[in-house]
Amino acid sequence: METSLASLSPPSVILTQDELKKIAAYKAVEFVESGMVLGLGTGSTACHAVDRIGELLRQGKLKNVIGVPTSKKTHEQALSLGIPLSDLDSHPVLDLAIDGADEVDTEMNLVKGRGGSLLREKMVEGACKKFVVIVDESKLVPYIGGSGLAMPVEVVPFCWKFTAKRLKDLFEDCGCVAKLRTCCEKINKKEQPFVTDNGNYIVDLYFKKDIGDLKIASDSILRLAGVVEHGMFLDMATTVIVAGELGVTIKNK
Numbered sequence: 645m646e647t648s649l650a651s652l653s654p655p656s657v658i659l660t661q662d663e664l665k666k667i668a669a670y671k672a673v674e675f676v677e678s679g680m681v682l683g684l685g686t687g688s689t690a691c692h693a694v695d696r697i698g699e700l701l702r703q704g705k706l707k708n709v710i711g712v713p714t715s716k717k718t719h720e721q722a723l724s725l726g727i728p729l730s731d732l733d734s735h736p737v738l739d740l741a742i743d744g745a746d747e748v749d750t751e752m753n754l755v756k757g758r759g760g761s762l763l764r765e766k767m768v769e770g771a772c773k774k775f776v777v778i779v780d781e782s783k784l785v786p787y788i789g790g791s792g793l794a795m796p797v798e799v800v801p802f803c804w805k806f807t808a809k810r811l812k813d814l815f816e817d818c819g820c821v822a823k824l825r826t827c828c829e830k831i832n833k834k835e836q837p838f839v840t841d842n843g844n845y846i847v848d849l850y851f852k853k854d855i856g857d858l859k860i861a862s863d864s865i866l867r868l869a870g871v872v873e874h875g876m877f878l879d880m881a882t883t884v885i886v887a888g889e890l891g892v893t894i895k896n897k
């Protein structure tokens with residue numbers, strides 16, 4: 645694993661989190677070449693990368709790029725920018741994907757899916773030769789789950805409470821709390837489940853302690869009937885670009 649510092653001089657003004665996301669995104673788009681088939685990520689950081697790809701295509705600085713979006717939202721964004729689109733059925737091997745993450749640990753393992761797009765992201769990014777992750781420095785954690793925020797699990801709606809209970813029981817020793825994700829829309833003052841692009845629900849897991857061996861944790865979650873996928877992306881990122889107040893760090897596998 646090699647770590648290098650890109651040449652970005654320390655800013656004289658404090659940058660906002662969104663400006664840092666944009667810096668990481670633009671840096672990642674430098675890896676894009678004409679003729680590539682690209683996985684297009686989802687979320688506020690990936691959105692900057694998709695915008696930039698659209699801009700370079702419009703300017704003629706990139707040509708013949710094809711995008712495979714990881715969500716309906718990114719599909720819409722890419723369409724509006726005139727990026728030619730395809731899917732995994734037609735392009736089962738992609739050259740490069742660029743996407744954000746909710747957490748990045750010291751081994752470049754990720755938590756993704758706080759925006760609800762983890763399943764399509766894992767399918768698309770798992771089919772890429774290179775997967776470039778773009779984050780601002782707030783996403784760096786010492787271990788997965790270390791932010792204290794959600795580790796999302798996509799589950800089928802059928803008896804979701806049963807599945808949520810089994811997920812919680814799996815991680816009882818870590819003080820796990822399992823919560824159904826809801827959306828802002830209420831019907832008769834009642835909160836409604838957040839529904840993914842695939843028609844599923846999300847159960848968010850919160851841990852009080854380190855969950856230990858991530859491969860074991862991953863396998864035990866995936867063994868539960870009712871679980872579709874989880875938001876741990878283990879050993880998938882090939883490059884992580886981190887934008888922080890002191891500049892951009894690029895870490896390669």
Ligand SMILES: O=C[C@H](O)[C@H](O)[C@H](O)COP(=O)(O)O
Pocket residue numbers: 685686687688689690743744745746755756757758759760761762765
């Ligand atoms: O489902 C959402 C995706 O995994 C996003 O890549 C992740 O949540 C990071 O999003 P953002 O760049 O908005 O922080």
